[in-house]
Amino acid sequence: MPYILCNDVFKIYKVADLEVVALRGLDLLVERGEIIAVVGASGSGKSTLLNILAGYDSPSAGTVRVGDYDLLSMTRAEVVEYRRREVGFLWQQTSRNLFPYLTAIENVELPMILAGVPADERARRSQELIGLVGLEHRIKHRPETLSGGEQQRVAIAVALANQPPLLLADEPTGELDDETGAEVLSLLNQVNRDLGTTIIVVTHDPAIATSVERAIAIRDGKTSTEIRRVVTYERKIGGTADRTREYQLMDASGRVQVPRQFIEAAGLGDRVVVEAIDGSVVLRKAED
Ligand SMILES: Nc1ncnc2c1ncn2[C@@H]1O[C@H](COP(=O)(O)OP(=O)(O)O)[C@@H](O)[C@H]1O
Numbered sequence: 001m002p003y004i005l006c007n008d009v010f011k012i013y014k015v016a017d018l019e020v021v022a023l024r025g026l027d028l029l030v031e032r033g034e035i036i037a038v039v040g041a042s043g044s045g046k047s048t049l050l051n052i053l054a055g056y057d058s059p060s061a062g063t064v065r066v067g068d069y070d071l072l073s074m075t076r077a078e079v080v081e082y083r084r085r086e087v088g089f090l091w092q093q094t095s096r097n098l099f100p101y102l103t104a105i106e107n108v109e110l111p112m113i114l115a116g117v118p119a120d121e122r123a124r125r126s127q128e129l130i131g132l133v134g135l136e137h138r139i140k141h142r143p144e145t146l147s148g149g150e151q152q153r154v155a156i157a158v159a160l161a162n163q164p165p166l167l168l169a170d171e172p173t174g175e176l177d178d179e180t181g182a183e184v185l186s187l188l189n190q191v192n193r194d195l196g197t198t199i200i201v202v203t204h205d206p207a208i209a210t211s212v213e214r215a216i217a218i219r220d221g222k223t224s225t226e227i228r229r230v231v232t233y234e235r236k237i238g239g240t241a242d243r244t245r246e247y248q249l250m251d252a253s254g255r256v257q258v259p260r261q262f263i264e265a266a267g268l269g270d271r272v273v274v275e276a277i278d279g280s281v282v283l284r285k286a287e288d
Pocket residue numbers: 013014015020021022040041042043044045046047048049
């Protein structure tokens with residue numbers, strides 16, 4: 001069983017008399033210990049997906065499982081427990097992640113206080129986390145005296161305070177410049193490696209797709225393609241840039257989205273002939 005399983009997930013928001021379909025049959029599989037990016041334009045459903053995985057919102061239909069939790073059939077009490085034990089969350093707005101009147105270390109300790117972690121363990125763990133994000137020298141600083149990148153680092157420590165197996169990050173580099181954003185991403189990669197935390201980073205920035213092992217494109221509330229980093233031999237000996245390979249995702253019913261340029265090049269209309277030839281499946285223009 002994969003750690004995260006989303007199958008044919010729909011989320012419909014009702015606004016006055018209108019229905020907004022934010023997710024339309026989304027599929028997603030994530031293994032324990034993976035770090036993936038979900039990349040898509042604004043309005044494609046990224047935040048909706050993360051909010052559902054975080055237990056902040058519930059899907060209208062479909063299957064969503066995270067570990068032992070079935071997110072469609074949880075009671076209110078289970079949702080509270082799920083959020084406390086299973087997930088850490090990182091918001092795009094640096095200010096939303098931290099309490100302005102608490103120091104960096106106090107911010108990291110707060111979720112542990114709420115979870116009833118004893119004082120000595122709290123002190124030990126918060127020091128460790130502040131060290132992990134490289135901010136030992138900023139322990140007593142309040143957020144306003146930290147840079148945007150430093151604030152996101154503290155926020156990562158806060159999100160990890162209660163050792164959640166899953167970390168969800170909604171455009172965590174959205175308010176940062178490129179260089180600082182790259183540092184935050186490399187920290188997330190490091191957290192994934194060192195702590196084994198499963199991480200999902202959501203972003204509208206296609207450049208982020210290449211900084212993780214696997215990136216999934218989301219369009220109109222549905223996952224469409226997957227990009228995997230192929231570690232080449234040159235890379236292993238310290239050479240050139242990574243290559244990536246792009247895959248189309250097929251859902252459980254066998255639906256695949258054919259890239260627009262292929263449809264046009266082959267002159268395909270709304271009816272195609274599907275043939276199996278030599279172990280491949282070929283789509284051909286209907287003749288009549
Ligand atoms: N609370 C809500 N009420 C109504 N519509 C919403 C709500 N949240 C999101 N939407 C709509 O759902 C779609 C997907 O939104 P969202 O998940 O925020 O996209 P993204 O994070 O990729 O920009 C958009 O059309 C958005 O307007």
